[in-house]
Amino acid sequence: MPHLEESSQPRLAAGCRWAGEGENRALLFPEGALRLQDTGRAILERCDGRRTFQQIVEELQTQYGVSDPAKIRDDVSAFLERLQQKRVVDF
């Protein structure tokens, strides 16, 4: 199983793409769709294959101004690893 490193550059896997606008914005992939709000969407919209995992975490820490930076790192990491197993995200 691939491991998420600070330097990993997460990207949407083949066949995963955004559709719709506003509240209807959804991530589409084979046999499924995710309607994401807030943080989930903020994470995945940054998975562009250029930003590193570390950069994504830093941006979210800035955006959400959380008091516990380690927690946000762990949450993002768990979220991305789960979606990697579903083959929605690659890194």
Add this chain to the structure above:
Amino acid sequence: MLPAPLALIAEVTHRCPLHCVYCSNPLEMAAAQSELTTQDWCNVFQQASKLGILHLHLSGGEPLVREDLLELVDAAHKAGLYTNLITSGVGLTESRLNSLLKAGLDHVQLSFQDSLEANANWLAGTRAHALKVKIAPVIQQSGVAFTINIVVHRQNLDHLEELIALAESFQPQRLEIAHAQYYGWAFKNREALLPTQKQVADSLRIVAEAQKRLAGRIRIDAVVPDYYARYPKACMGGWGQRQVLVDPSGRALPCHAAGVIPGLQFENVRDQSLEWIWRESDSFQKFRGEQWMPEPCRSCDRRSQDFGGCRCQAFLITGDAVSTDPACSLAPGHSYIEEQLKRINSPTNSASSDTPQPGTAPEGFWIYRPQPR
């Protein structure tokens, strides 16, 4: 308010170069001349998108038989649908695939019948296996999202590990291992397809091991055999809840097999809008919700999880589409399922102890689906 369906299954033709013995097409297939035109389908795709549908599954028969498939994919993509091609691979070439991808095809789902070529061809009623083995790497290398689909049953379950290894060698993102569902041609051939208890138990273990081993590389989705389950499957996520199927002649159905249920009038997309059919038509409302349910479903805690199971299976087995799916251990008709399994698992049952090999199987062992007129 009734939500929009999630997916449209477009059976664009019932014509197919394969004759798979578990085919989900109805026994009475739509004739080639009755098929919707390119324009009809494009119109349906636009309506589907407006209705809020996200996914389009181009299915058949074999969609590649349609000479206008490229136009259909183009129209679906432009309408904003996520477009999936469900194919045997027969008729696919690198250049045709590239054109489809340029037109916006999102996902390809390729079927395999078995790991052993002779067996695979026997199950498909034609020599298709070698073509699949040839086209699979082409699909993989194109970079498109790629699923391999394998329908499993008594005649190939003993090769499940080899089947998974074959699929793995083509590096799809996704592998679907689906126990056969007994409708259409699979119901006709059920006697030779129903797996034994041991095969089912082994398959659950093999799939769980493969899921663990391949985690992060290949996502494995499994469909369990409902004859061996305690509770019925939540067929289609509930009647008229999540999906619409349009058959080659334009009839809109809640599922692949719904045409078997007598007394239901299925509307045609040539005459009615998809939205009206979804929201208002009698056929889509017939088993929607819980009002129609008899006991034991009506007072069962699971009714909102499995919706009383499958209406088509209830009809095929009990003759009454309103009855509880006999796959449910609580159903009055469950003894029928138990009898089938008892016979299949009996040590004296030649069908379970002596799997015929292709070439040695008696004439008429399979009922192969013909071509539609």
